[in-house]
Amino acid sequence: MRRQIIVVFFSLFWLASGAAFGADRGALFKVTGKGHTMHLFGTMHLGVPEFYPLEPRITRAVAEAATLALEIDPAMAPAEAAAAMREYGLASPGASLPPPLAARLAPLLQKAGMDPAALAPLKPWVVAIVLAVHEFGVQGFRPDLGVDAHLATLALAGKAKVVGLESAGSQMALFSKLTEAEQLRYLEDAVTLVESGKHRADITELTDAWRKADRAALDALALRLDTDATFSGRFTRDVLLAGRNVGMTDKLAQLLERENKAVAAIGLLHLIGKGSVPELLRAKGLTVERVY
Template structure:
């Protein structure tokens, strides 16, 4: 009898924990053409305690004919590898870091070593790839793992949804994303890497990464609005690249695709990086400008 009571209590506790899973990121309800779409802001890393996701997003995904992600990393690993080969690596015959003045190259290599990267092992990678690797290093320092990314978790849930047979669609491709970053001239990429290393040395990058993740974890609208304003006002190379290349240039085409999904079918879930939903140039505001109703759930 005592064991039965314990089992019942534990079952109740687990169900309650799932029911009260924390709101994280940002969730919007988008309406138009007699259809509803859920727009969810994610981060591309995660922790075990992020899961299960809160009930509203789980229920929305369970009813969704389509889950639209920026890219689906599970779809074609070979295509991802090819995109990095074409856009993220110096081609044969390119001098790479050897094109830099010796003092500058030595300074960059010393800073890379300090952050745990072996300059010789990463010499074939373009500077923009090193910048992304350094961002992952900072996320790992804070206890987050790319293997537990929210987007990937949603993809797994969609593929496991046998009853609904939820389709996983991509708003972009890895070739597009990698090509966009590689469009920066080599000199701008080296300066971006140097600025990133300086921000890591000062602790600024880790501090701003922590602020974003904590705002995500609390679904803190005030903190997220402050982050959006900081990005809008940041005139460093890192700030301009984030604002103009990684957000503004992508958000318009992304909004067009979200609007097309809303027109075509009901109950779609669109999950993209949280920064794409913030500020005057974010997807919610761009969709409103298209005459589409957008309500913030949290």
């Protein structure tokens, strides 16, 4: 069960049918500076077969790239994730959920076919992520069909180097900043979203917007993220997105300075809204053009 949880966590971070030659998906940007050009693509970390093929501009860019930068290097991910889970994801011995929250969680786990005893050793934030990714799975989304993994396969086939901008440890460490009370609030928000059916509705909205490269829908999602007043919403916006965007932007700017025709592919939500990676790259004096 713990191995499944590691895969689930890694898949989350990594967060319609296409025409024969591939349709526009997500968001694609062209970044120029220091005489070099880099493509920046917004991905979905979990996918379905209908996501593919991707459209030719991104696949051609990957084919021509010497380097593909992803959030996490997939070659390092399993071992890193296992070590990080041991360091950041295990609850203190004897820890338990408050009875009212445990009572709400139990039927959700039962419906999902999960054993509460298997999740008991884990911190509340890990349980929240397990719930979230299960909701994706119910709608057919799978880690092995994630866009990051697909692009890594294309890059390696073309002999490109694949590098990670972050590590599983650095991502999980963000949750270690939460107090025990805050972790319980994070889990409670996740339970509320699943109970209400809103989580599945949000998944549909996000994935439909990605499938169609629907700029208006993505802008609406960004606005909703910016105004989400729930604890989990604020943590996602301020820590999991904006906080990480700064570090990834710095590394992408360094990559652009070193290399021409590199490709970076990171989660779609990092590329939209206030404090997005494209916005931060522009603030560094780089030219950022949105292709779609």
